[in-house]
Amino acid sequence: MKHVDLRSDTVTRPTPGMRHAIANAEVDDDCYGTDPTANALEARIASLLGKEAAIFTLTGTMANNLAIGAQSRSGDEILYEAKAHPINYEAGAPSAFFSVQTTGIQAERGLLKAEDVNAHIRLKTLHQPDTVLLSVENTHNAHGGSVYPLEQLHSLAHVAHERKIRAHMDGARLWNAAAAGGHSEKTLCEPFDTVSVCFSKGLGAPMGSALAGDSATIQRARKIRRRMGGGWRQAGILAAGVLYALEHHRERIIEDHRRATRLSTELAQIHGLVPMTPCETNILMVDTHDSPLTAFEWNTRLTERGVLQNVFSATRLRLVTHLDIDDESIDYAVSIFREIAGT
Ligand SMILES: Cc1ncc(COP(=O)(O)O)c(C=O)c1O
Numbered sequence: 001m002k003h004v005d006l007r008s009d010t011v012t013r014p015t016p017g018m019r020h021a022i023a024n025a026e027v028d029d030d031c032y033g034t035d036p037t038a039n040a041l042e043a044r045i046a047s048l049l050g051k052e053a054a055i056f057t058l059t060g061t062m063a064n065n066l067a068i069g070a071q072s073r074s075g076d077e078i079l080y081e082a083k084a085h086p087i088n089y090e091a092g093a094p095s096a097f098f099s100v101q102t103t104g105i106q107a108e109r110g111l112l113k114a115e116d117v118n119a120h121i122r123l124k125t126l127h128q129p130d131t132v133l134l135s136v137e138n139t140h141n142a143h144g145g146s147v148y149p150l151e152q153l154h155s156l157a158h159v160a161h162e163r164k165i166r167a168h169m170d171g172a173r174l175w176n177a178a179a180a181g182g183h184s185e186k187t188l189c190e191p192f193d194t195v196s197v198c199f200s201k202g203l204g205a206p207m208g209s210a211l212a213g214d215s216a217t218i219q220r221a222r223k224i225r226r227r228m229g230g231g232w233r234q235a236g237i238l239a240a241g242v243l244y245a246l247e248h249h250r251e252r253i254i255e256d257h258r259r260a261t262r263l264s265t266e267l268a269q270i271h272g273l274v275p276m277t278p279c280e281t282n283i284l285m286v287d288t289h290d291s292p293l294t295a296f297e298w299n300t301r302l303t304e305r306g307v308l309q310n311v312f313s314a315t316r317l318r319l320v321t322h323l324d325i326d327d328e329s330i331d332y333a334v335s336i337f338r339e340i341a342g343t
Pocket of ligand 1: 058059060061062064085086137139140141170172173198200209
């Protein structure tokens with residue numbers, strides 16, 4: 001039986017080229033700041049995102065945590081979109097580790113508007129928490145990989161700065177946002193104080209993320225990473241795989257988008273399935289509301305036939321394309337969907 005894993009873009013296996021780079025990595029001890037490959041990766045990310053400095057982290061969650069820790073104090077408030085990853089899928093990290101108050105602002109397709117953000121930044125009074133940070137997700141995972149138009153994205157950082165708060169971008173899938181919108185990563189990041197990116201998603205690296213920003217903020221983040229147990233020693237082992245992925249897997253991301261769109265078009269023809277549109281990047285949400293099967297039943301039947309995906313809610317499946325999904329994988333997935341639907 002064929003095995004098509006559309007659960008997430010995090011399920012990829014390192015390619016032979018990546019394994020070769022990992023096996024031959026030059027390393028030392030990153031806690032002394034002397035691992036040459038980890039240092040090279042941090043310098044490459046800072047330059048790619050147009051920031052003074054960057055820090056390599058284990059996960060995107062850790063990078064988002066460092067952004068909070070380096071830019072807030074206990075009792076402060078951080079603004080997010082209501083379905084943002086840090087306040088829904090990071091196990092309560094902002095409150096557990098940093099005692100900050102989080103506020104989620106609902107936005108169509110997860111894309112915040114400057115006027116809504118402005119309305120939520122509190123006046124500085126004795127009674128209210130100090131709003132200190134805005135976090136923006138691009139692309140937006142829970143909203144099906146939606147992408148901010150450039151002007152709207154930048155207007156968020158501008159309103160934050162006008163109101164004297166800082167702006168962070170959760171760019172776990174910044175690579176996808178760049179590929180879809182036709183703007184470089186550096187352009188997208190330009191007005192943001194800090195940006196987190198993931199290497200384990202669109203790029204297909206086995207693990208790793210980074211936080212980029214000004215040198216003072218990244219220095220504070222380095223201390224917090226150490227405190228959280230994220231001071232890793234021969235980090236160059238993984239950094240070598242990431243450098244390989246940045247070099248070889250960034251330009252092909254548009255292929256993932258093309259395949260997700262094709263999947264969306266094909267599934268839309270199956271009675272009862274309604275793919276969420278537009279499908280702009282590599283994440284496809286499929287509504288099962290009008291289908292005789294629930295999302296859980298679809299999940300069981302598809303999994304039995306080797307098509308792995310995620311139940312996102314009782315009436316929604318999430319399917320994600322990535323480095324290990326080719327055109328044949330899409331053909332197979334569509335054929336199994338059709339078979340189950342009896343069409
Ligand atoms: C938008 C977004 N931010 C952050 C993360 C966290 O990344 P990690 O799983 O590496 O902690 C994810 C993971 O899926 C994500 O989708």
